Amino acid sequence: MHDDEGFWKFFAYLNLFIFSMLLLVMGDNFLMLFFGWEGVGLCSYLLIGFWYTNKEYGKAARKAFIMNRIGDLGLLLGIFLIFKTFGTIGFADLFARMPGMQLEAGVVTMICILLFIGAMGKSAQIPLYTWLPDAMAGPTPVSALIHAATMVTAGVYLVARCNPLYSLSPDAMHFVALIGLVTSIFAAIIGLRQNDIKKVLAYSTVSQLGLMFVALGMGAYASAIFHVTTHAFFKALLFLAAGSVIHGMSGEQDIRNMGGLRKAMPVTFWVFLIGTFAISGFPFLSGFFSKDEIFAFTYAHGGKWWWGFAGLGALFTAIYMCRLLYVTFFGEFRGTAEQKHHLHESPAVMTVPLIVLAVLSVVGGFLNTPHFLHLGTPQWLAGWFGAVIPLNEMHLPESTEWSLMTFTTSLAVAIIAGLYFVYTRSGNLPVADNLQTGLTRVIANKFYVDEIYDFLFVKPVEKLSRLFHHYVDIQGIDGLVNGIGAGVRLLGAQARKLQNGNIEYYLLSMVVGLYCFC
């Protein structure tokens, strides 16, 4: 990136982003939050489109901004409704006033859902998730910071921040959990068949965000924030490591052209491995604790089915992440000779942050360990949130918790181990696009959701635009206006005949007129 023109601009945008993000999380009322909310959206637009000469990138940037704006409208209307209902938009004021008020359940649900529409846009949930994978057009550090660790979790923050409201509306909570669950599984399935290293991570982010919303919907607000934190560590790590890979591969992003990078890029390999294990829930890494907490909660509040489906998403997560790891770093090198020649480990300026993040990905889980493990820091993070977010209440026997944890963990470990033997053999490598068939092809094409949206929304609006312009505006309304003008002229032409300058004619009409009136 250091050769890019406008390198300074990159940092200017990045600082503007940090400003906006801080505004978002530190604002003490909804308006401030909204300032930051749209501000980060703007920075995201600017940074996705950073390489502005590429038209596709520009489109991706625009798509991100517009999809976010759709969500923003929901958030804005939610803020209006809050103001109308409570007469305030300050967090402290609002939550202090709430207990004493008689509230209609419908209004609260409406508020919660409107706010959640905002969260859907920002945190890339169905149906507004399609911008996030495209957002990978931006420079990789941007993907790591904005589109994995911070901005996209703003939706989770919003819902957690408004937990007193959500707690009043079981319907809204169900809605949040359901959207989160569906997104989590759907995105994970798509992730199974992506071959762009960043796209896999992007769908993984969408899926993990979905999991956080499941946690929120189950009332485990602190667990959701805990997962935000650990996710930030390992997902930023994975993205930056992916950036290191792309750097080492001279810009190549397709994992089908990689392979065997383990030897050439040892540091990147090891940190990527840690990231993969952490996200898959390998015991005692950060993801293990935060995910486990969410699963336990889902089991306690939602029952078996919710737990099972959430677990399915996690299962897929472990699968695509291991696939990514093994295909990229194991086996034979499959790139061009030139790429092979250039292949190198990244300089310290890139690897040191990776190592820091790797350490955090390993130990980050100890911020909030479950009680029954007796690890010295039980529920520390949740306790820290105590004043704003009520402590997670969970009533499960310890033995159930143990068995749940053992089950998910052994499954994760089994996948990590099992897939090693699948994806390190060349026969099982992902195939070229034109060789894909059936379901694989549908998944690789992301279920054609972009095409469906194009057909349902973009094309009709464009058609409507032309229709309004040519037929309604120019021919219809303006035609009518011109018609009136022409009519007046026609009338004038007829009336002109009366004034023909013929005295006899005037005299005649005078006589006729007199006769008529007398």
Place this chain on the structure above:
Amino acid sequence: MSLLLILIPLISSVFLLLARPGAVRTIALVTTLANFAVSAFACMGFVGDGSFNHEFRLPWLAEAGITFRLGMDGVSLLMVLLTNLLAPLIVLSSYGKNFDNEPRYYGLVMLMLAALNGVFMALDGLVFYIFYELALIPIYFICAIWGGQDRIRTTLKFFIYTFVGSLFMLVSLLYVYLQTSLPAGTLAEAGATMHSFAWEDLVQVQLAPGAANWVITGFFLAFAVKMPVFPFHTWQPDTYTAAPTGGTMLLSGIMLKMGIYGLIRWMVPLAPEAMHTMAPVFILLAVIGIVYASIIAVKQSDLKRLIAYSSIAHVGLIAAGAMAWNKAGMQGSLIQMLNHGINVVGLFFIADLIERRLGTRTLADMGGIAKSAPKFATLFMIIMLGSVAVPLTNGFPGEFLLLNGVWNYNMWLGIVSGLTIIFGAVYMLRAYGLAVFGEANEATARFEDVSTREFVVLGVIAALVMVLGFFPGMVLNLTDGSVNRILGAVQF
């Protein structure tokens, strides 16, 4: 002081038109700057409780109850500030162009300013009407003489359209005037009653419900054409496109605000009895216009036309907010009148700069300007974001308040109006992306960056975009007292 604001440009105009001196541009610029200084001076010691400051009275036709009377409350002052703030920028932005018969061009611009200032300060119904019509004359000539393709047809249509609209207003105004009755004055015969055109007297008239509907419709037709509100808008894209850019700026930046100002100062206060039945219709039209014009803007290929349609959408929201007649809507419409004026002038100047350099307004022929003209691209970006109403730019506070105002009036209309924040992003980002991003072509690779003079104009506008975005309170405080008084006095 009020009189001065009209006299300075008027004298300058007469001088330019008749004496035809050299250094025309300088004279024009100095005039506008002087006027800006006077209007800034008028802010000092301004009493913001909603009463009229700087009143000027001159008995004119006392027998008929007509007084030449000017004055400013917060609303007027804001409009006057807008007019005189934009005037130097508009003059300066015309500098780079060589007009045939320059003294006439700038003379007409000065005349236009005098009339506009008059419209915003007039406190007598007839004086208002006279200034309102007077403003039409210079802009007609500006467009008809220095316009582009098809200017005669387009301009004539514009003239007739707005003129006919104004006649309906005149009828309404006269009707209300005839309903006023004052105690016999010195000049009137004993026992006779006198009529008056004074704003206060007109406001006091109680109209019968049926008559009120006609009166308000007359006013609405005049103002709806001027703004323009759907479906009275079809003159606008053609005129904005055909007019010379200075004229387009005057029309879009200032002149259309005459319509919205008219709604707030004259239409609703004079016939509040009819608002209950008519406001839903008017607001519905305005809201339809927002969505309709936004959708059309999405696929426009001509940059100027795109801005024209976006302006219809924005003005629709301002009008809807004003007619919702609540505090948020009114405050929003006032602050947005100022900010829309600033942004639209900036955008039209940008379109003009591109046209001057590339000889085209077609978006498909542009692209890659960011590379050859980074300063231009950055300034364009800031102004564009103001128009998209990103928070911390000047477009946001107004849009926020307006949407809240419309939403308070009717939730569903509020939601439909809210689509503007989505469509606004769609068409503006598309235009910006096509013009500035992407690969450069042969012409755009040689795109010259802004000159010092152009930089001053765009820089001032961009600075205003940010300053007014950060501190909307400056504007809101100015108008707060007046808004409270207007809303308090006129209820329905």
